[in-house]
């Protein structure tokens with residue numbers, strides 16, 4: 216039996232579309248056992264009522280992909296999922312499922328793939344690396360795909376940095392949130408984001424949180440996605456007024472996230488209340504960055 220813990224993630228961080236993400240101290244656990252035959256899946260916590268328990272399950276599909284890649288017939292599998300990451304809300308639930316499935320299966324298959332190979336496989340399954348990389352490695356990760364391989368660098372989160380998240384009570388799939396994006400963008404918008412994301416990486420590296428309000432601005436995805444999240448602009452503005460250093464859509468949404476080093480509880484409450492003014496019920500949480508990524512907690516042979 217193998218048990219793997221994987222953190223939630225917030226991708227994009229404003230301007231870093233598909234290339235920046237941070238791990239958060241909110242964890243899912245994947246337990247996997249090889250059995251003689253068949254598949255059984257138990258789901259506890261988040262998604263207990265709607266996550267698939269058949270062969271379409273994302274954890275199972277990732278595990279199967281790993282077993283195929285290393286030419287291993289797993290026989291049957293028993294999978295138990297203990298979830299704390301809200302599903303389809305922009306906090307990396309699918310990345311946690313993919314990374315958890317791949318790492319658990321790799322251990323059960325005799326650890327034949329390296330960490331680097333697992334990361335590239337995870338990015339191929341997810342389609343982009345910005346959630347799976349911090350889910351696997353922890354911290355803040357800048358990542359990009361080069362001929363199918365993930366190239367990345369890690370930044371340790373600045374001391375004192377925390378986030379307030381407001382998680383709406385409706386799901387938004389990443390697929391739908393990508394469908395509203397344009398195929399082409401203007402040179403002006405591309406240059407706008409280049410300047411912001413470069414500044415953001417340096418600000419995070421140097422702990423210069425006073426730069427976040429400018430450095431987390433974005434013109435590549437948020438303006439299009441704001442139509443999918445009622446009250447988004449108002450909630451982000453209210454979080455800023457309550458003391459947030461920088462604000463953005465978390466991943467593909469609908470969760471909104473505020474970065475701050477003080478007043479986190481107040482910011483979270485204001486975000487939740489402002490969502491309600493637009494008719495959206497939301498849960499508010501304060502979370503810390505997770506310096507560690509996915510790890511096997513227990514392996515029994």
Ligand SMILES: Nc1ncnc2c1ncn2[C@@H]1O[C@H](COP(=O)(O)OP(=O)(O)OP(=O)(O)O)[C@@H](O)[C@H]1O
Pocket residue numbers: 224226243262266267272273274296298301302303304305306307308309310312346387388389390465466467468
């Ligand atoms: N713990 C889990 N176990 C199995 N499948 C899961 C789990 N969590 C999420 N999924 C699958 O991932 C889908 C949600 O993925 P999606 O990419 O749309 O959202 P997200 O990963 O939460 O958000 P984002 O990528 O913006 O951070 C769910 O519909 C479900 O199929």
Ligand SMILES: N[C@@H](CCO)C(=O)O
Pocket residue numbers: 226227232233234343345346389392393436466467
């Ligand atoms: N970069 C991705 C993150 C969500 O998976 C997006 O914004 O679509």
